[in-house]
Amino acid sequence: SYELTQPPSVSVSPGQTASITCSGDKLGDKFACWYQQKPGQSPMLVIYQDSKRPSGIPERFSGSNSGNTATLTISGTQAMDEADYYCQAWDSSTHVVFGGGTKLTVL
């Protein structure tokens, strides 16, 4: 079955750039997306089709996907960006697959 691997945690200082990675076999050949989930809330789509932002998502959120790694980048990270982030892709064997999630701490 297909698996996506994320680091359990990432820390960043306010105003700096945070990068969260998602690794999977030939992930660059698939579309990756990213969800943000704050405590007690439902997930929210922040990036889809590797690098597209849904309406209402700030420009500081960007994404890329190449080789075996997709990356979510948050530029000028704010305290409100502290959350869990999940990558997700579609694979012909597993169909919908999520990464294990990364807790972003802004300190």
Added chain:
Amino acid sequence: VQLVESGGGLVQPGGSLRLSCAASGFTFSSYDMHWVRQGTGKGLEWVSAIGTAGDTDYPGSVKGRFTISRENAKNSLYLQMNSLRAGDTAVYYCARGLRGTYNFDYWGQGTLVTVSS
């Protein structure tokens, strides 16, 4: 867009439960719909999908036990869960499929299912 789940609760192992999701604010019949679950303190797990034509899809972990269905006239999505196990304990989210993708652009607030004796 609003998605409101209901039907969660406490059920014994081996029991059944039917979840519902009431959709509003969009043309329900034109979108694929999904169920995604999240165990307490755990990550997200896709549970089922139903296309606009009624075609369905499941991961191996629930295939044969869970059945997704939709009733477009009522703007409603359902998940029939049978032979429930402790490992099925989770918050179950209803989610709308982003057109042309297997991504989810709107999520409900979730309903908690607890499988325990």
